[in-house]
Amino acid sequence: MGTENASSSCFPSSSTSMPRWTYEYDVFLSFRGFDTRKKFTSHLYEALKRNGITTFRDDENLDRGAFIKPQLLKAIEESKIVVVIFSRDYASSSWCLTELAKIIECMNKKKLTVLPVFYDVDPSDVRKLRGTFEDAFAKHLIDNTENVQTWKDAVSDVAGISGWDLWDEFESTVIKKIIQWINYELDREVPSVFEHLVGMESRVEEMLDLCLGERLDCVRFIGICGIGGIGKTTLAREIYNKIFRVFEASSFIDNIREESENQLLVSLQKQLLSKILMSTQKNISNVYEGINVLRKRLRNKKVLIVLDDVNEEEQLKALAGKDEWFGVGSIIIVTSRDRHLLRRHGVKHIYEAKELNDDEALKLFSWKAFKKPHPEENYVDLSKRFVKYADGLPLALEVLGSLLFGKRIDEWKNALEKLKEEIGNKIFNILKISFDGLTKMQQELFLDIACFFKGEYKDGIIDIVQSFGFYPAYNIGFLVDKSLITIDEYGTLWMHDLLQEMGQDIVHRESLKELGRRSWLCRYEDVLHVLKNNIVS
Template sequence: MASSSSSSYASDSQNCTHWKYHVFLSFRGDDTRKTFTSHLFEGLKHRGIFTFQDDKRLEKGDSIPEELLKAIEESQVALVIFSKNYATSRWCLNELVKIMECKEVKKQIVMPVFYDVDPSDVRHQTGSFAEAFSKHKSRYKDDVDGMQMVQGWRTALSAAADLSGTNVPGRIESECIRELVDAVSSKLCKTSSSSSEYTVGIDTHLKEVKSLLEMESGDVRILGIWGMGGVGKTTLARAVFDTLSPRFQYASFLENVKETNINEIQNKLLSELLREDKKHVDNKTEGKRLMAKRLRFMKVLIVLDDINHCDHLEYLAGDLCWFGSGSRIIATTRNREILGMNNVVHQVTTLLEPDAIQLFNHYAFKGLFSPDEHMKKLALEAVSHAKGLPLALKLWGIWLNNKDKTLWREAVDMIRRESSEDVVNNLKISFEGLQDKEKTIFLDIACFFRGMRKDKTIEILKSYDLDAHIRLHGIIEKSLVSISEYETLQMHDLIQDMGRYVVKEQKGSRSRVWNVEDFEDVMMDSMGQGKWK
């Protein structure tokens, strides 16, 4: 799974990119600016919904400034707050006409709110709307163009009132605002750093993760997303977050958790969920207590991206009772062990060949030229070496895209010989997370034991490490080695390349030799004598 326009998730995301604002608020300033509209604006802002509100509008005359028309065009949703004096403002009515045009032409979502009026008064221009239109008709009775404008206002009002909307009279305003914010959030395109990426093979994973989360259940759940480095765990987690966050009042996506101090992460999480931009706690123990106290009645969606230590779950999601009913916590990791035995885990695997080819070709042949058959053949060689790892497919595709086509043969040969520094460094993160004795066993497998039966390998390893079977289990849990259905040790080609690269780069001595070509060099190196296998 990787970060395709062929997937429904990516298509939906890419269709959202032309909106500048999430919401445009249309309202009669004298009626609601200091009351309902201001509270609604704050509710939208706190949910992270980017809202255009013209605070300096004078609503005088017929003409609407160009920047306001542009703001309407660039908003995905228009919230129209109908109040008793809405129709007295020619400004508001012209604004509404523009909004209804954008609904038809730009597929803008229009959501009417009937603040202190009946929808039928808006639809048929009765009640206070009849009084307003009587004055408009009198004003333009001798003006043909003016009367056409008045008729356009009537048409826009009738069309808007026919849409599904929210009736406020007789209800608690805070409840109405909360429902409105939820409704708007559920309709928004969720754009993010990942949603603009080219993704392949994500829909199947997304469907399975949503199934595992059982969103209709009211209990609190933790889900782990597990896989090797560069396989697309973060891309999947972001897709899940973008898809499901509208169903939660409070949501937070915490990136690169392993790179940040736990107390700092706690403060960031509390600030985002409580919507209070301040330092909440001074240490991680205090953070646990405050999270349990402040979040226990809140339905939250939290993504902890790239955790690598059991402390991350203990201090960020240590107990399900910290969170309100229906909450969901998602953690991505390369290390299966730290997710614990009681949590549900979804494994992200490498791409199947058709998806791998699609992803690689997108980057390798992007925009610059039409590939000939020779280049397509070279592309297949690179794809074959990547063995479905999205990170390698993307990085190598971009790298080749910047090469003159006459250099592709040499470039692909270089990939096959040396992989890529960026790919190797990414995979080395998992290696560096091993204990010293686990590193020794991993390097032995990378150099000698790949494809050997598990029991035979353990028998050999026990000659120098009696706990080899336990250490092998730890390596498997960190997504560096897997066991086939035939009980043989398996390892991704690029992980093996990384392991052998580590051996070649060892300072002072070369500890392992696995091919004849290197044997003579090591024998000639006095520093390596007696220290290699």
């Protein structure tokens, strides 16, 4: 059997009509350790890790001393794809056969995808239970008559699925093709990164044309440019999520502007290398040394790198200086508010992030204000007036809609009048009115996050502020509901940079000249100045 037989049509796929399952692993490896652990299985496992594919292999994932069977069976249930590596002595292991029976059970229950690989065995011998497989089952009949027929059926069923035979191909070639196939399976239904994305589909298609529309026989730098709050990061995340698996390695570096202000460019270089090379670089002592390591280690790799929120050319020089740093076919995506910065760095392809049109804007606003794509009947005209004020800016629409959710019509009208009275920066006024609507305790928690806790783990923050009587669990949830902060899949607190700027500006305005009179000191140099001069009041 060759690779052409391993098409997706040969395997069961997930269905929306099926119940939802929780997946811990992308891939489960079923193999006979004695035959392949230090050979093919080891090489395949390392390739899966390099490609960011979460893989269960019993010798690494089981706790020492644990009773093996329940954990193995649970891991199969929590996997999307199972790779069964049939080898000469596979059937001699009752553990392997128990795994296989569980795999068949999960295929029938939740449409688990299974890929057989035939290592030093004839696929027809496995399927028809001949040779070493026949001998193994003869021994099992003596020891465990009860399960033998179930095991036989499982071997025949899995061996009948199209897969890969290593008989006449190099292991490295087969592993590369298996990785490509698994990537395709995992990407067939990639979910959107963010909930209720509106107007994103056409923008994603335009960006994909920029990224993949031409033959990639070079290194391509692509910029996403636009004002704050317009959705540059969201778009970059969507693109990254859709295409990262076609690259040898990938990395998404967040908050570059903020990290650079804290003098952590070397840290960002280490982060980039760690993600690309799947290892930690501990020997970089300065930015120039990091540049040398980057261009030496990445020049032969086809990589996808996203550098988010760049505002200084030094950041680009430190993280993605020139084309020759990267292998052919690499794509470097840079988001920035500064088009001229991108041009100066030689970025030829720049996508201008667009405001939402009226229909898209009303839909996004409605999702936040009414939890559905259209306004309530009595709120249509008011909704359109708020949408017009937000001027198609997604962040403004989300914050306004979240602020007004569950409010009476008279409260909507009051909020609109307050916005009209404000002059100057529209987006700041929108964010500020949302801040003004918080209780004093919620305002203080918001400013704590804006000044100190952005990027920190939620549980750690709760422990810190609990002693101040902030009721952090409730109030953090409230700030999330109002679209003022988010919590990512790892439990980390995040805040849009415009919201953070607004919060820090509120603190700054408490005392423009006398730093010691401010409630919060957000910058390292401000803290140093106050302490050195003993001006705390």
